[in-house]
Amino acid sequence: DLARALAGLFVMGGRSGSGLRESVQPSGPGDASGALPEFNFSKDPEAAAFVMSLPVPKTLVPFDAAFPVAITAEEVLSLPVASALGPHRARLARFARKQDLLRRVLGRRPGQAAGGFHPWDVVAAAALAAPEVFGAGRSVLVRVDAAGRTFLAEAGEGDPHAVYLPGPLDVALFRGAFLSYLSRC
Secondary structure, three states, rough: HHHOOOOOOOEEEEOOOOOOOOOOOOOOOOOOOOOOOOHHHHOOOHHHHHHHHOOEEEEEEEHHHOOOOOOOOHHHHHHOOEEEEHHHHHHHHHHHHHHHHHHHOOOOOOOHHHHHOOOOHHHHHHHHHHHEEOOOEEEEEEEEEOOOOOOEOOOOOOOOOOEEOOOOOOOHHHHHHHHHHHHOO
16 A cells, blocks of 8 residues: 555645635636646646545645745856856856746746746755745645646644645745755755
């Protein structure tokens, strides 16, 4: 049995804020109450729903947890040439500029930082490696619909299907730790 083999899971997917809704059930057929699908969950909503229903400890880092931080081209170019990213600084700086331009053209979501790219996967990894960069979280139940949209409800005490949703990202703490790490590797 898969659930017995797992000590826990850290999952990046779903949305919070404007996209993760505080209701496990849509208000009517086909109605997601404005919730937006998220890339990871929308690629295989059935698998995402299965994972969210497993009776194992789970931490969900939603897509927009990384919105408050954007790594700029200038920050990338300030990394030491001798670092692991040194040979790739110019290409990564171009990516940061293109992401900033894309967000200016398409518009930013509420709370989405300007200036570069959002390090989504690194923010998700921080929930495991450096949970202190997040504020206090809460336990929720997560339902994923057929489009990959996520819906929340408060979890009851001891619910085996509860998912831990970390609190807000401490941007200064995260940015400092992340850029310091990149400078040293």
